[in-house]
Amino acid sequence: MAVDSSIGTPAQLRDPDYTPPLATAVPLGIQHVLAMFVSNITPAIIVAGAAGFGFGTAGVFDLIYMIQMSLLFAGIATLFQTIGAGPIGARLPVVQGTSFAFLPIMIPLVAGKGVDAMAALMGGIIIGGLFHATLGTVIGKIRFALPPLVTGLVVLMIGLALVKVGIQYAAGGVPAMGKPEFGSAQNWFVALVVVAVTLGLKFFTRGMWSVAAVLLGLIVGYLLSMALGMVSFANVGRAAWFTLPNPLHFGLAFDWAAVIGFGLMGVVSAIETVGDVSGITKGGAGREATDREIAGATYADGLGTAVAGVFGGLPNTSFSQNVGLIAMTGVMSRHVVTFGAIFLIVCGLVPKVGAVISTVPIEVLGGGVIVMFGMVAAAGISMLADVKWNRRNMVIFAVALSVGLGLQLVPEALQHLPRTLQILLTTGLLPAAVLAIGLNLILPEELSAEQTEEISGGLSGHHN
Known part of the structure; x- marks a missing residue:
């Protein structure tokens, strides 16, 4: 793709340490954030929904807090990657965010147990994150055991495990929530409008309109649901303008199922990050990733997860959609992504942002995740094509x-x-x-x- 020469020479654009002019760098950084924004907050909403809190009035402020932490620690974990410290961080434009991969582990752990189940979840996230970080010392040596046959199957299984959630949400939530309107024509109409708008923008527009298709589809669905009287802003007025993260917000407990599950999934997440780092260096700079970059990315991946768990956040991993964005823009600057990370951190410190997000009807989110989770399964099939x-x-x-x-x-x-x-x-x-x-x-x-x-x-x- 042709790149605007006014933001730098081709050699500069391939250099991770180059910073384009601020007038370009800041919008590009926010574009990276918008490309992953919906995917980043969705796991928090799904985990809260599976546990049985956050919808209506019960536990809604715990859901708002989880959305806040998703934004805040996506930004902090991204800074671990772009700025780094010692061996930690790839020092590449790697965008971190809350991982879908852990949802098949998290949903059974919290199913129907309410906020009380979150303490054991956080214990597993912290221990699993620390184990994940240690994989940085051996990640280069275990890659041989994970060819496309294995990684493609794992990604396909993640997608297949989650498609049920998309259908439930589009129909109006989880059947166990007891909503009489579950599966109503209005619920499906709203969800299908989101799907249609997302697909239309993705395939019939270019640039940012196409990159942010899921986000824009959700916005259209949100406006439609407002017109239909499905949105309540009661909790937005009660949310604070500024709040710092609260250590051990959900408490801390240790459950063997959580610890083992997060540890094993840490291996899967580490391999996903290796693939993303390799994709960034290949697509943005036309070279293979170095061993130091791969090890540093894995350290940052695990550390970001462990720190998030301390404050009530969910596991982090690198976001693959941003790999395609780097190939599309041709800008390899890690400092561009740093601006995006700062934007996420600011949003994460403002509870009103989380409160507004929590007003999105579950049917609107369902339309978005039908597309997102289907794409996860499709990505697995694409990886299996190399087998x-x-x-x-x-x-x-x-x-x-x-x-x-x-x-x-x-x-x-x-x-x-x-x-x-x-x-x-x-x-x-x-x-x-x-x-x-x-x-x-x-x-x-x-x-x-x-x-x-x-x-x-x-x-x-x-x-x-």
Whole structure:
């Protein structure tokens, strides 16, 4: 893509340490933030909804606080990456934000348990984040165990685990919330308008209109829901203009399921960050990422998660949509992203911002997440396109997907196991990942035709 030469020479634009003129750098930084804004706050709303607080009046200020922390610690974790300290940080334009990847772990941990469940969640986030940070010392050595077959399957499973949430929200929330209007024509109308506007902007416009399509789709849906009388601003007036984060806001407890789950997902998140850093250096500077950049990014990833957990925030990871934005703008400056991080931090210190976001009807959010979670699954399929689909890889994929998706669909199948194992296995994500990694390391490079004849024979066209 052609880049405006008035903001720097091609060599300058490929230099992470170059700062374009402020008149350009600040809008570009805010553009990076807008590209991830909706995705960054959505996990907090989903976790609160799964726990059963934050909608209506019950626990709404805890939800507002979680939205605040999502913004604040996305900004702080981004500064860990762009500015860095010692070995911490890639010192590249890496945008951090609240991760969707951990939702299949978090939802079963808090389901229906209210605000009280958040203490154990925070304990898991802190320990998991510290473990995640230590992976920076070995991340280069374990990449061999995570080829596209494994990483693509994991990302696909994350998307498949979340599509149910999109449909529930579009219909009006979680059925257990007992809303009689669940699935009404009005709910679906609002959600589908969001989907239609998002797709229209994404594919029929260019520049910022296309990049911020999900955000703009939500704004249109929000205005429509206001016209239909679905929005209440009662809590906005009661929210403060400025508040500092509160250490251990939800308390602190330790649950083995949370600690193990967040630790294992930390490995997945670390690999995702390695891919994003590699994509940034390849797309923005035409080179491979260095070992120091990859290790620094992983340290910052884990540290950002652990610090967020101390203050009641959710796990952080690098945001992939910003990788495409760097390739599109051609601007590799880490200082541009620093301006975006400062914007996020300012928003995170103003509870009224979170209060306004909390007024967005769940049906509007449902339209947005239908698109976002579908895109997560599609990204996994895209990664799987790089796999050499021989018999061995088909068997690995088949077994991991069958077990992972099956346990997710029929959690009762594990009702006699201890609670910790139930939570970890019924996510579907962890058993699929463990099976894929294990089988990929154990099975020989190619299975013989005889070994897979029974599996593939039914599809091969050899019928009597």
